[in-house]
Amino acid sequence: MRLTKYKHPQKDPFSRLLIAVQKRASDNETKKQSRGFEEIHFSYDLIFKIFLLLPAESLHRSSFVCKAWFNLINSSNFVEAHIRQSETVLIFPKSVTQTRPNTFYIESKLSLSIFSTTEPSRSHYLDFVGVQDGKLKEIESNVSGFKNILATCNGLVLATRKERRGLLVINPVTRKVLALPRGTILSYEESYGFVFSHLSKEYKVVHLFRDASRYIACEIMSLTTKSWWAVDGPNTEQFRSFLHKPVSANGSLHWLPDRDGCNCIVSMGIDDEKFDTRSLPISSSRNDRLVEIGGFLSFVTHVPGNTIEVWFLKECEGESWVKQHTIRGYRISDLVPACSLRCGRELFFILDNTDFVDQGRYFCAYDMETQEMREVEFEGLSLWGHRRAYLPHVITLASW
Secondary structure (H helix, E strand, O other), X not given: OOOOOOOOHHHOHHHHHHHHHXXXXXXXXXXHHHHHHHHOOOOXXXXXXXXXXXXXXXXXXXXXXXXXXXXXXXXXXXXXXXXXXXOEEEEEEEEEOOOOOOOEEHHHHHOOOOOOOOOOOOEEEEEEEXXXXXXXXXXXXXXXXXXXXXXXXXXXXXXXXXXXOXXXXXXXXXXXXXXXXXXXXXXXXXXXXXXXXXXXXEEEEEEEEEOOOOOEEEEEEEOOOXXXXXXXXXXXXXXXXXXXXXXXXXXXEEEOOOOOOOOEEEEEEOOOOOEEEEXXXXXXXXXXXXXXXXXXXXXXXXXXXXXXXXXXXXXXXXXXXXXXXXXXXXXXXXXXXXXXXXXXXXXXXXXXXXXXXXXXXXXXXXXXXXXXXXXXXXXXXXXXXXXXXXXXXXXXXXXX
């Protein structure tokens, strides 16, 4: 099995140049603070491009070197550019029995809970699965103190609070946290979406739920106002349950109803907040999913003949589905689409088959350029119990 070697950004020539910049900045900190980039003999545009190559954790540390770097790294233009080129990972709640060193407790940061913030014997941490040197590795974090992960958007995580009935948003890199009120009507049948409006430049939480009358209702909250407002919900008959997480793409939030033979998706415009339905090119089946690939909404569907088809929703004289890829062989029926990797060049699958899992085989990736499917080696503990809790995530410096 061929494994693609991934080049780590910090081994890039640009990164060696950055080290030189950092050394000079350290030697001339006082002057640098007063004169900004004039004391560093590199242009603003060049430093901008160098910083784009660095991971968010390095950028966060570098932002404290000087005022000029802080302003650049935290500017909206840079943050948005870094989001666009950031690699996708998978985020999931990892349950552990032993507290990790230097644990960051979210409730302690909020300082709002009237209850004890002492962690119980078992804690949830925000952990990640990412590609390093062509293999998948579990990346541990020290962020704890939440209950469930509901959604992600641009590197921000929407979760339920652990000790209160409420929501929270956190950036795991910057540790910035925001407490939010829970939906006005609590329901066991509900779905949360998390989106960014490029029109209003604000983050929104979308709460879809089944009310006491069994109708599907919807309410939306802006992180700016932290208050809910009601909007007209979708057709109640479309949903049997909210098993599948919504996917944000093409300026809308999309749900694939959880029922075999479904022939449409439910969409809500991020800006106009109106619901409508879009026909699917093929009726859905059990392991079909919606996936965002390169900014487009895709429908990854299993069809007869041990085949997977990948359809993109594109605007061509109106919106239409275009078949982009056909994948054959390799126990196709057991593959569940999870996300796209390498900036949309690979489609990532989770194996939903206990026979494979018993052999330590969890993941596959389809290279959409070479049209090759490969098993992906995984280094870490067993993740079988978390297979339905994975969410696509990008590690960024996004804020609200």
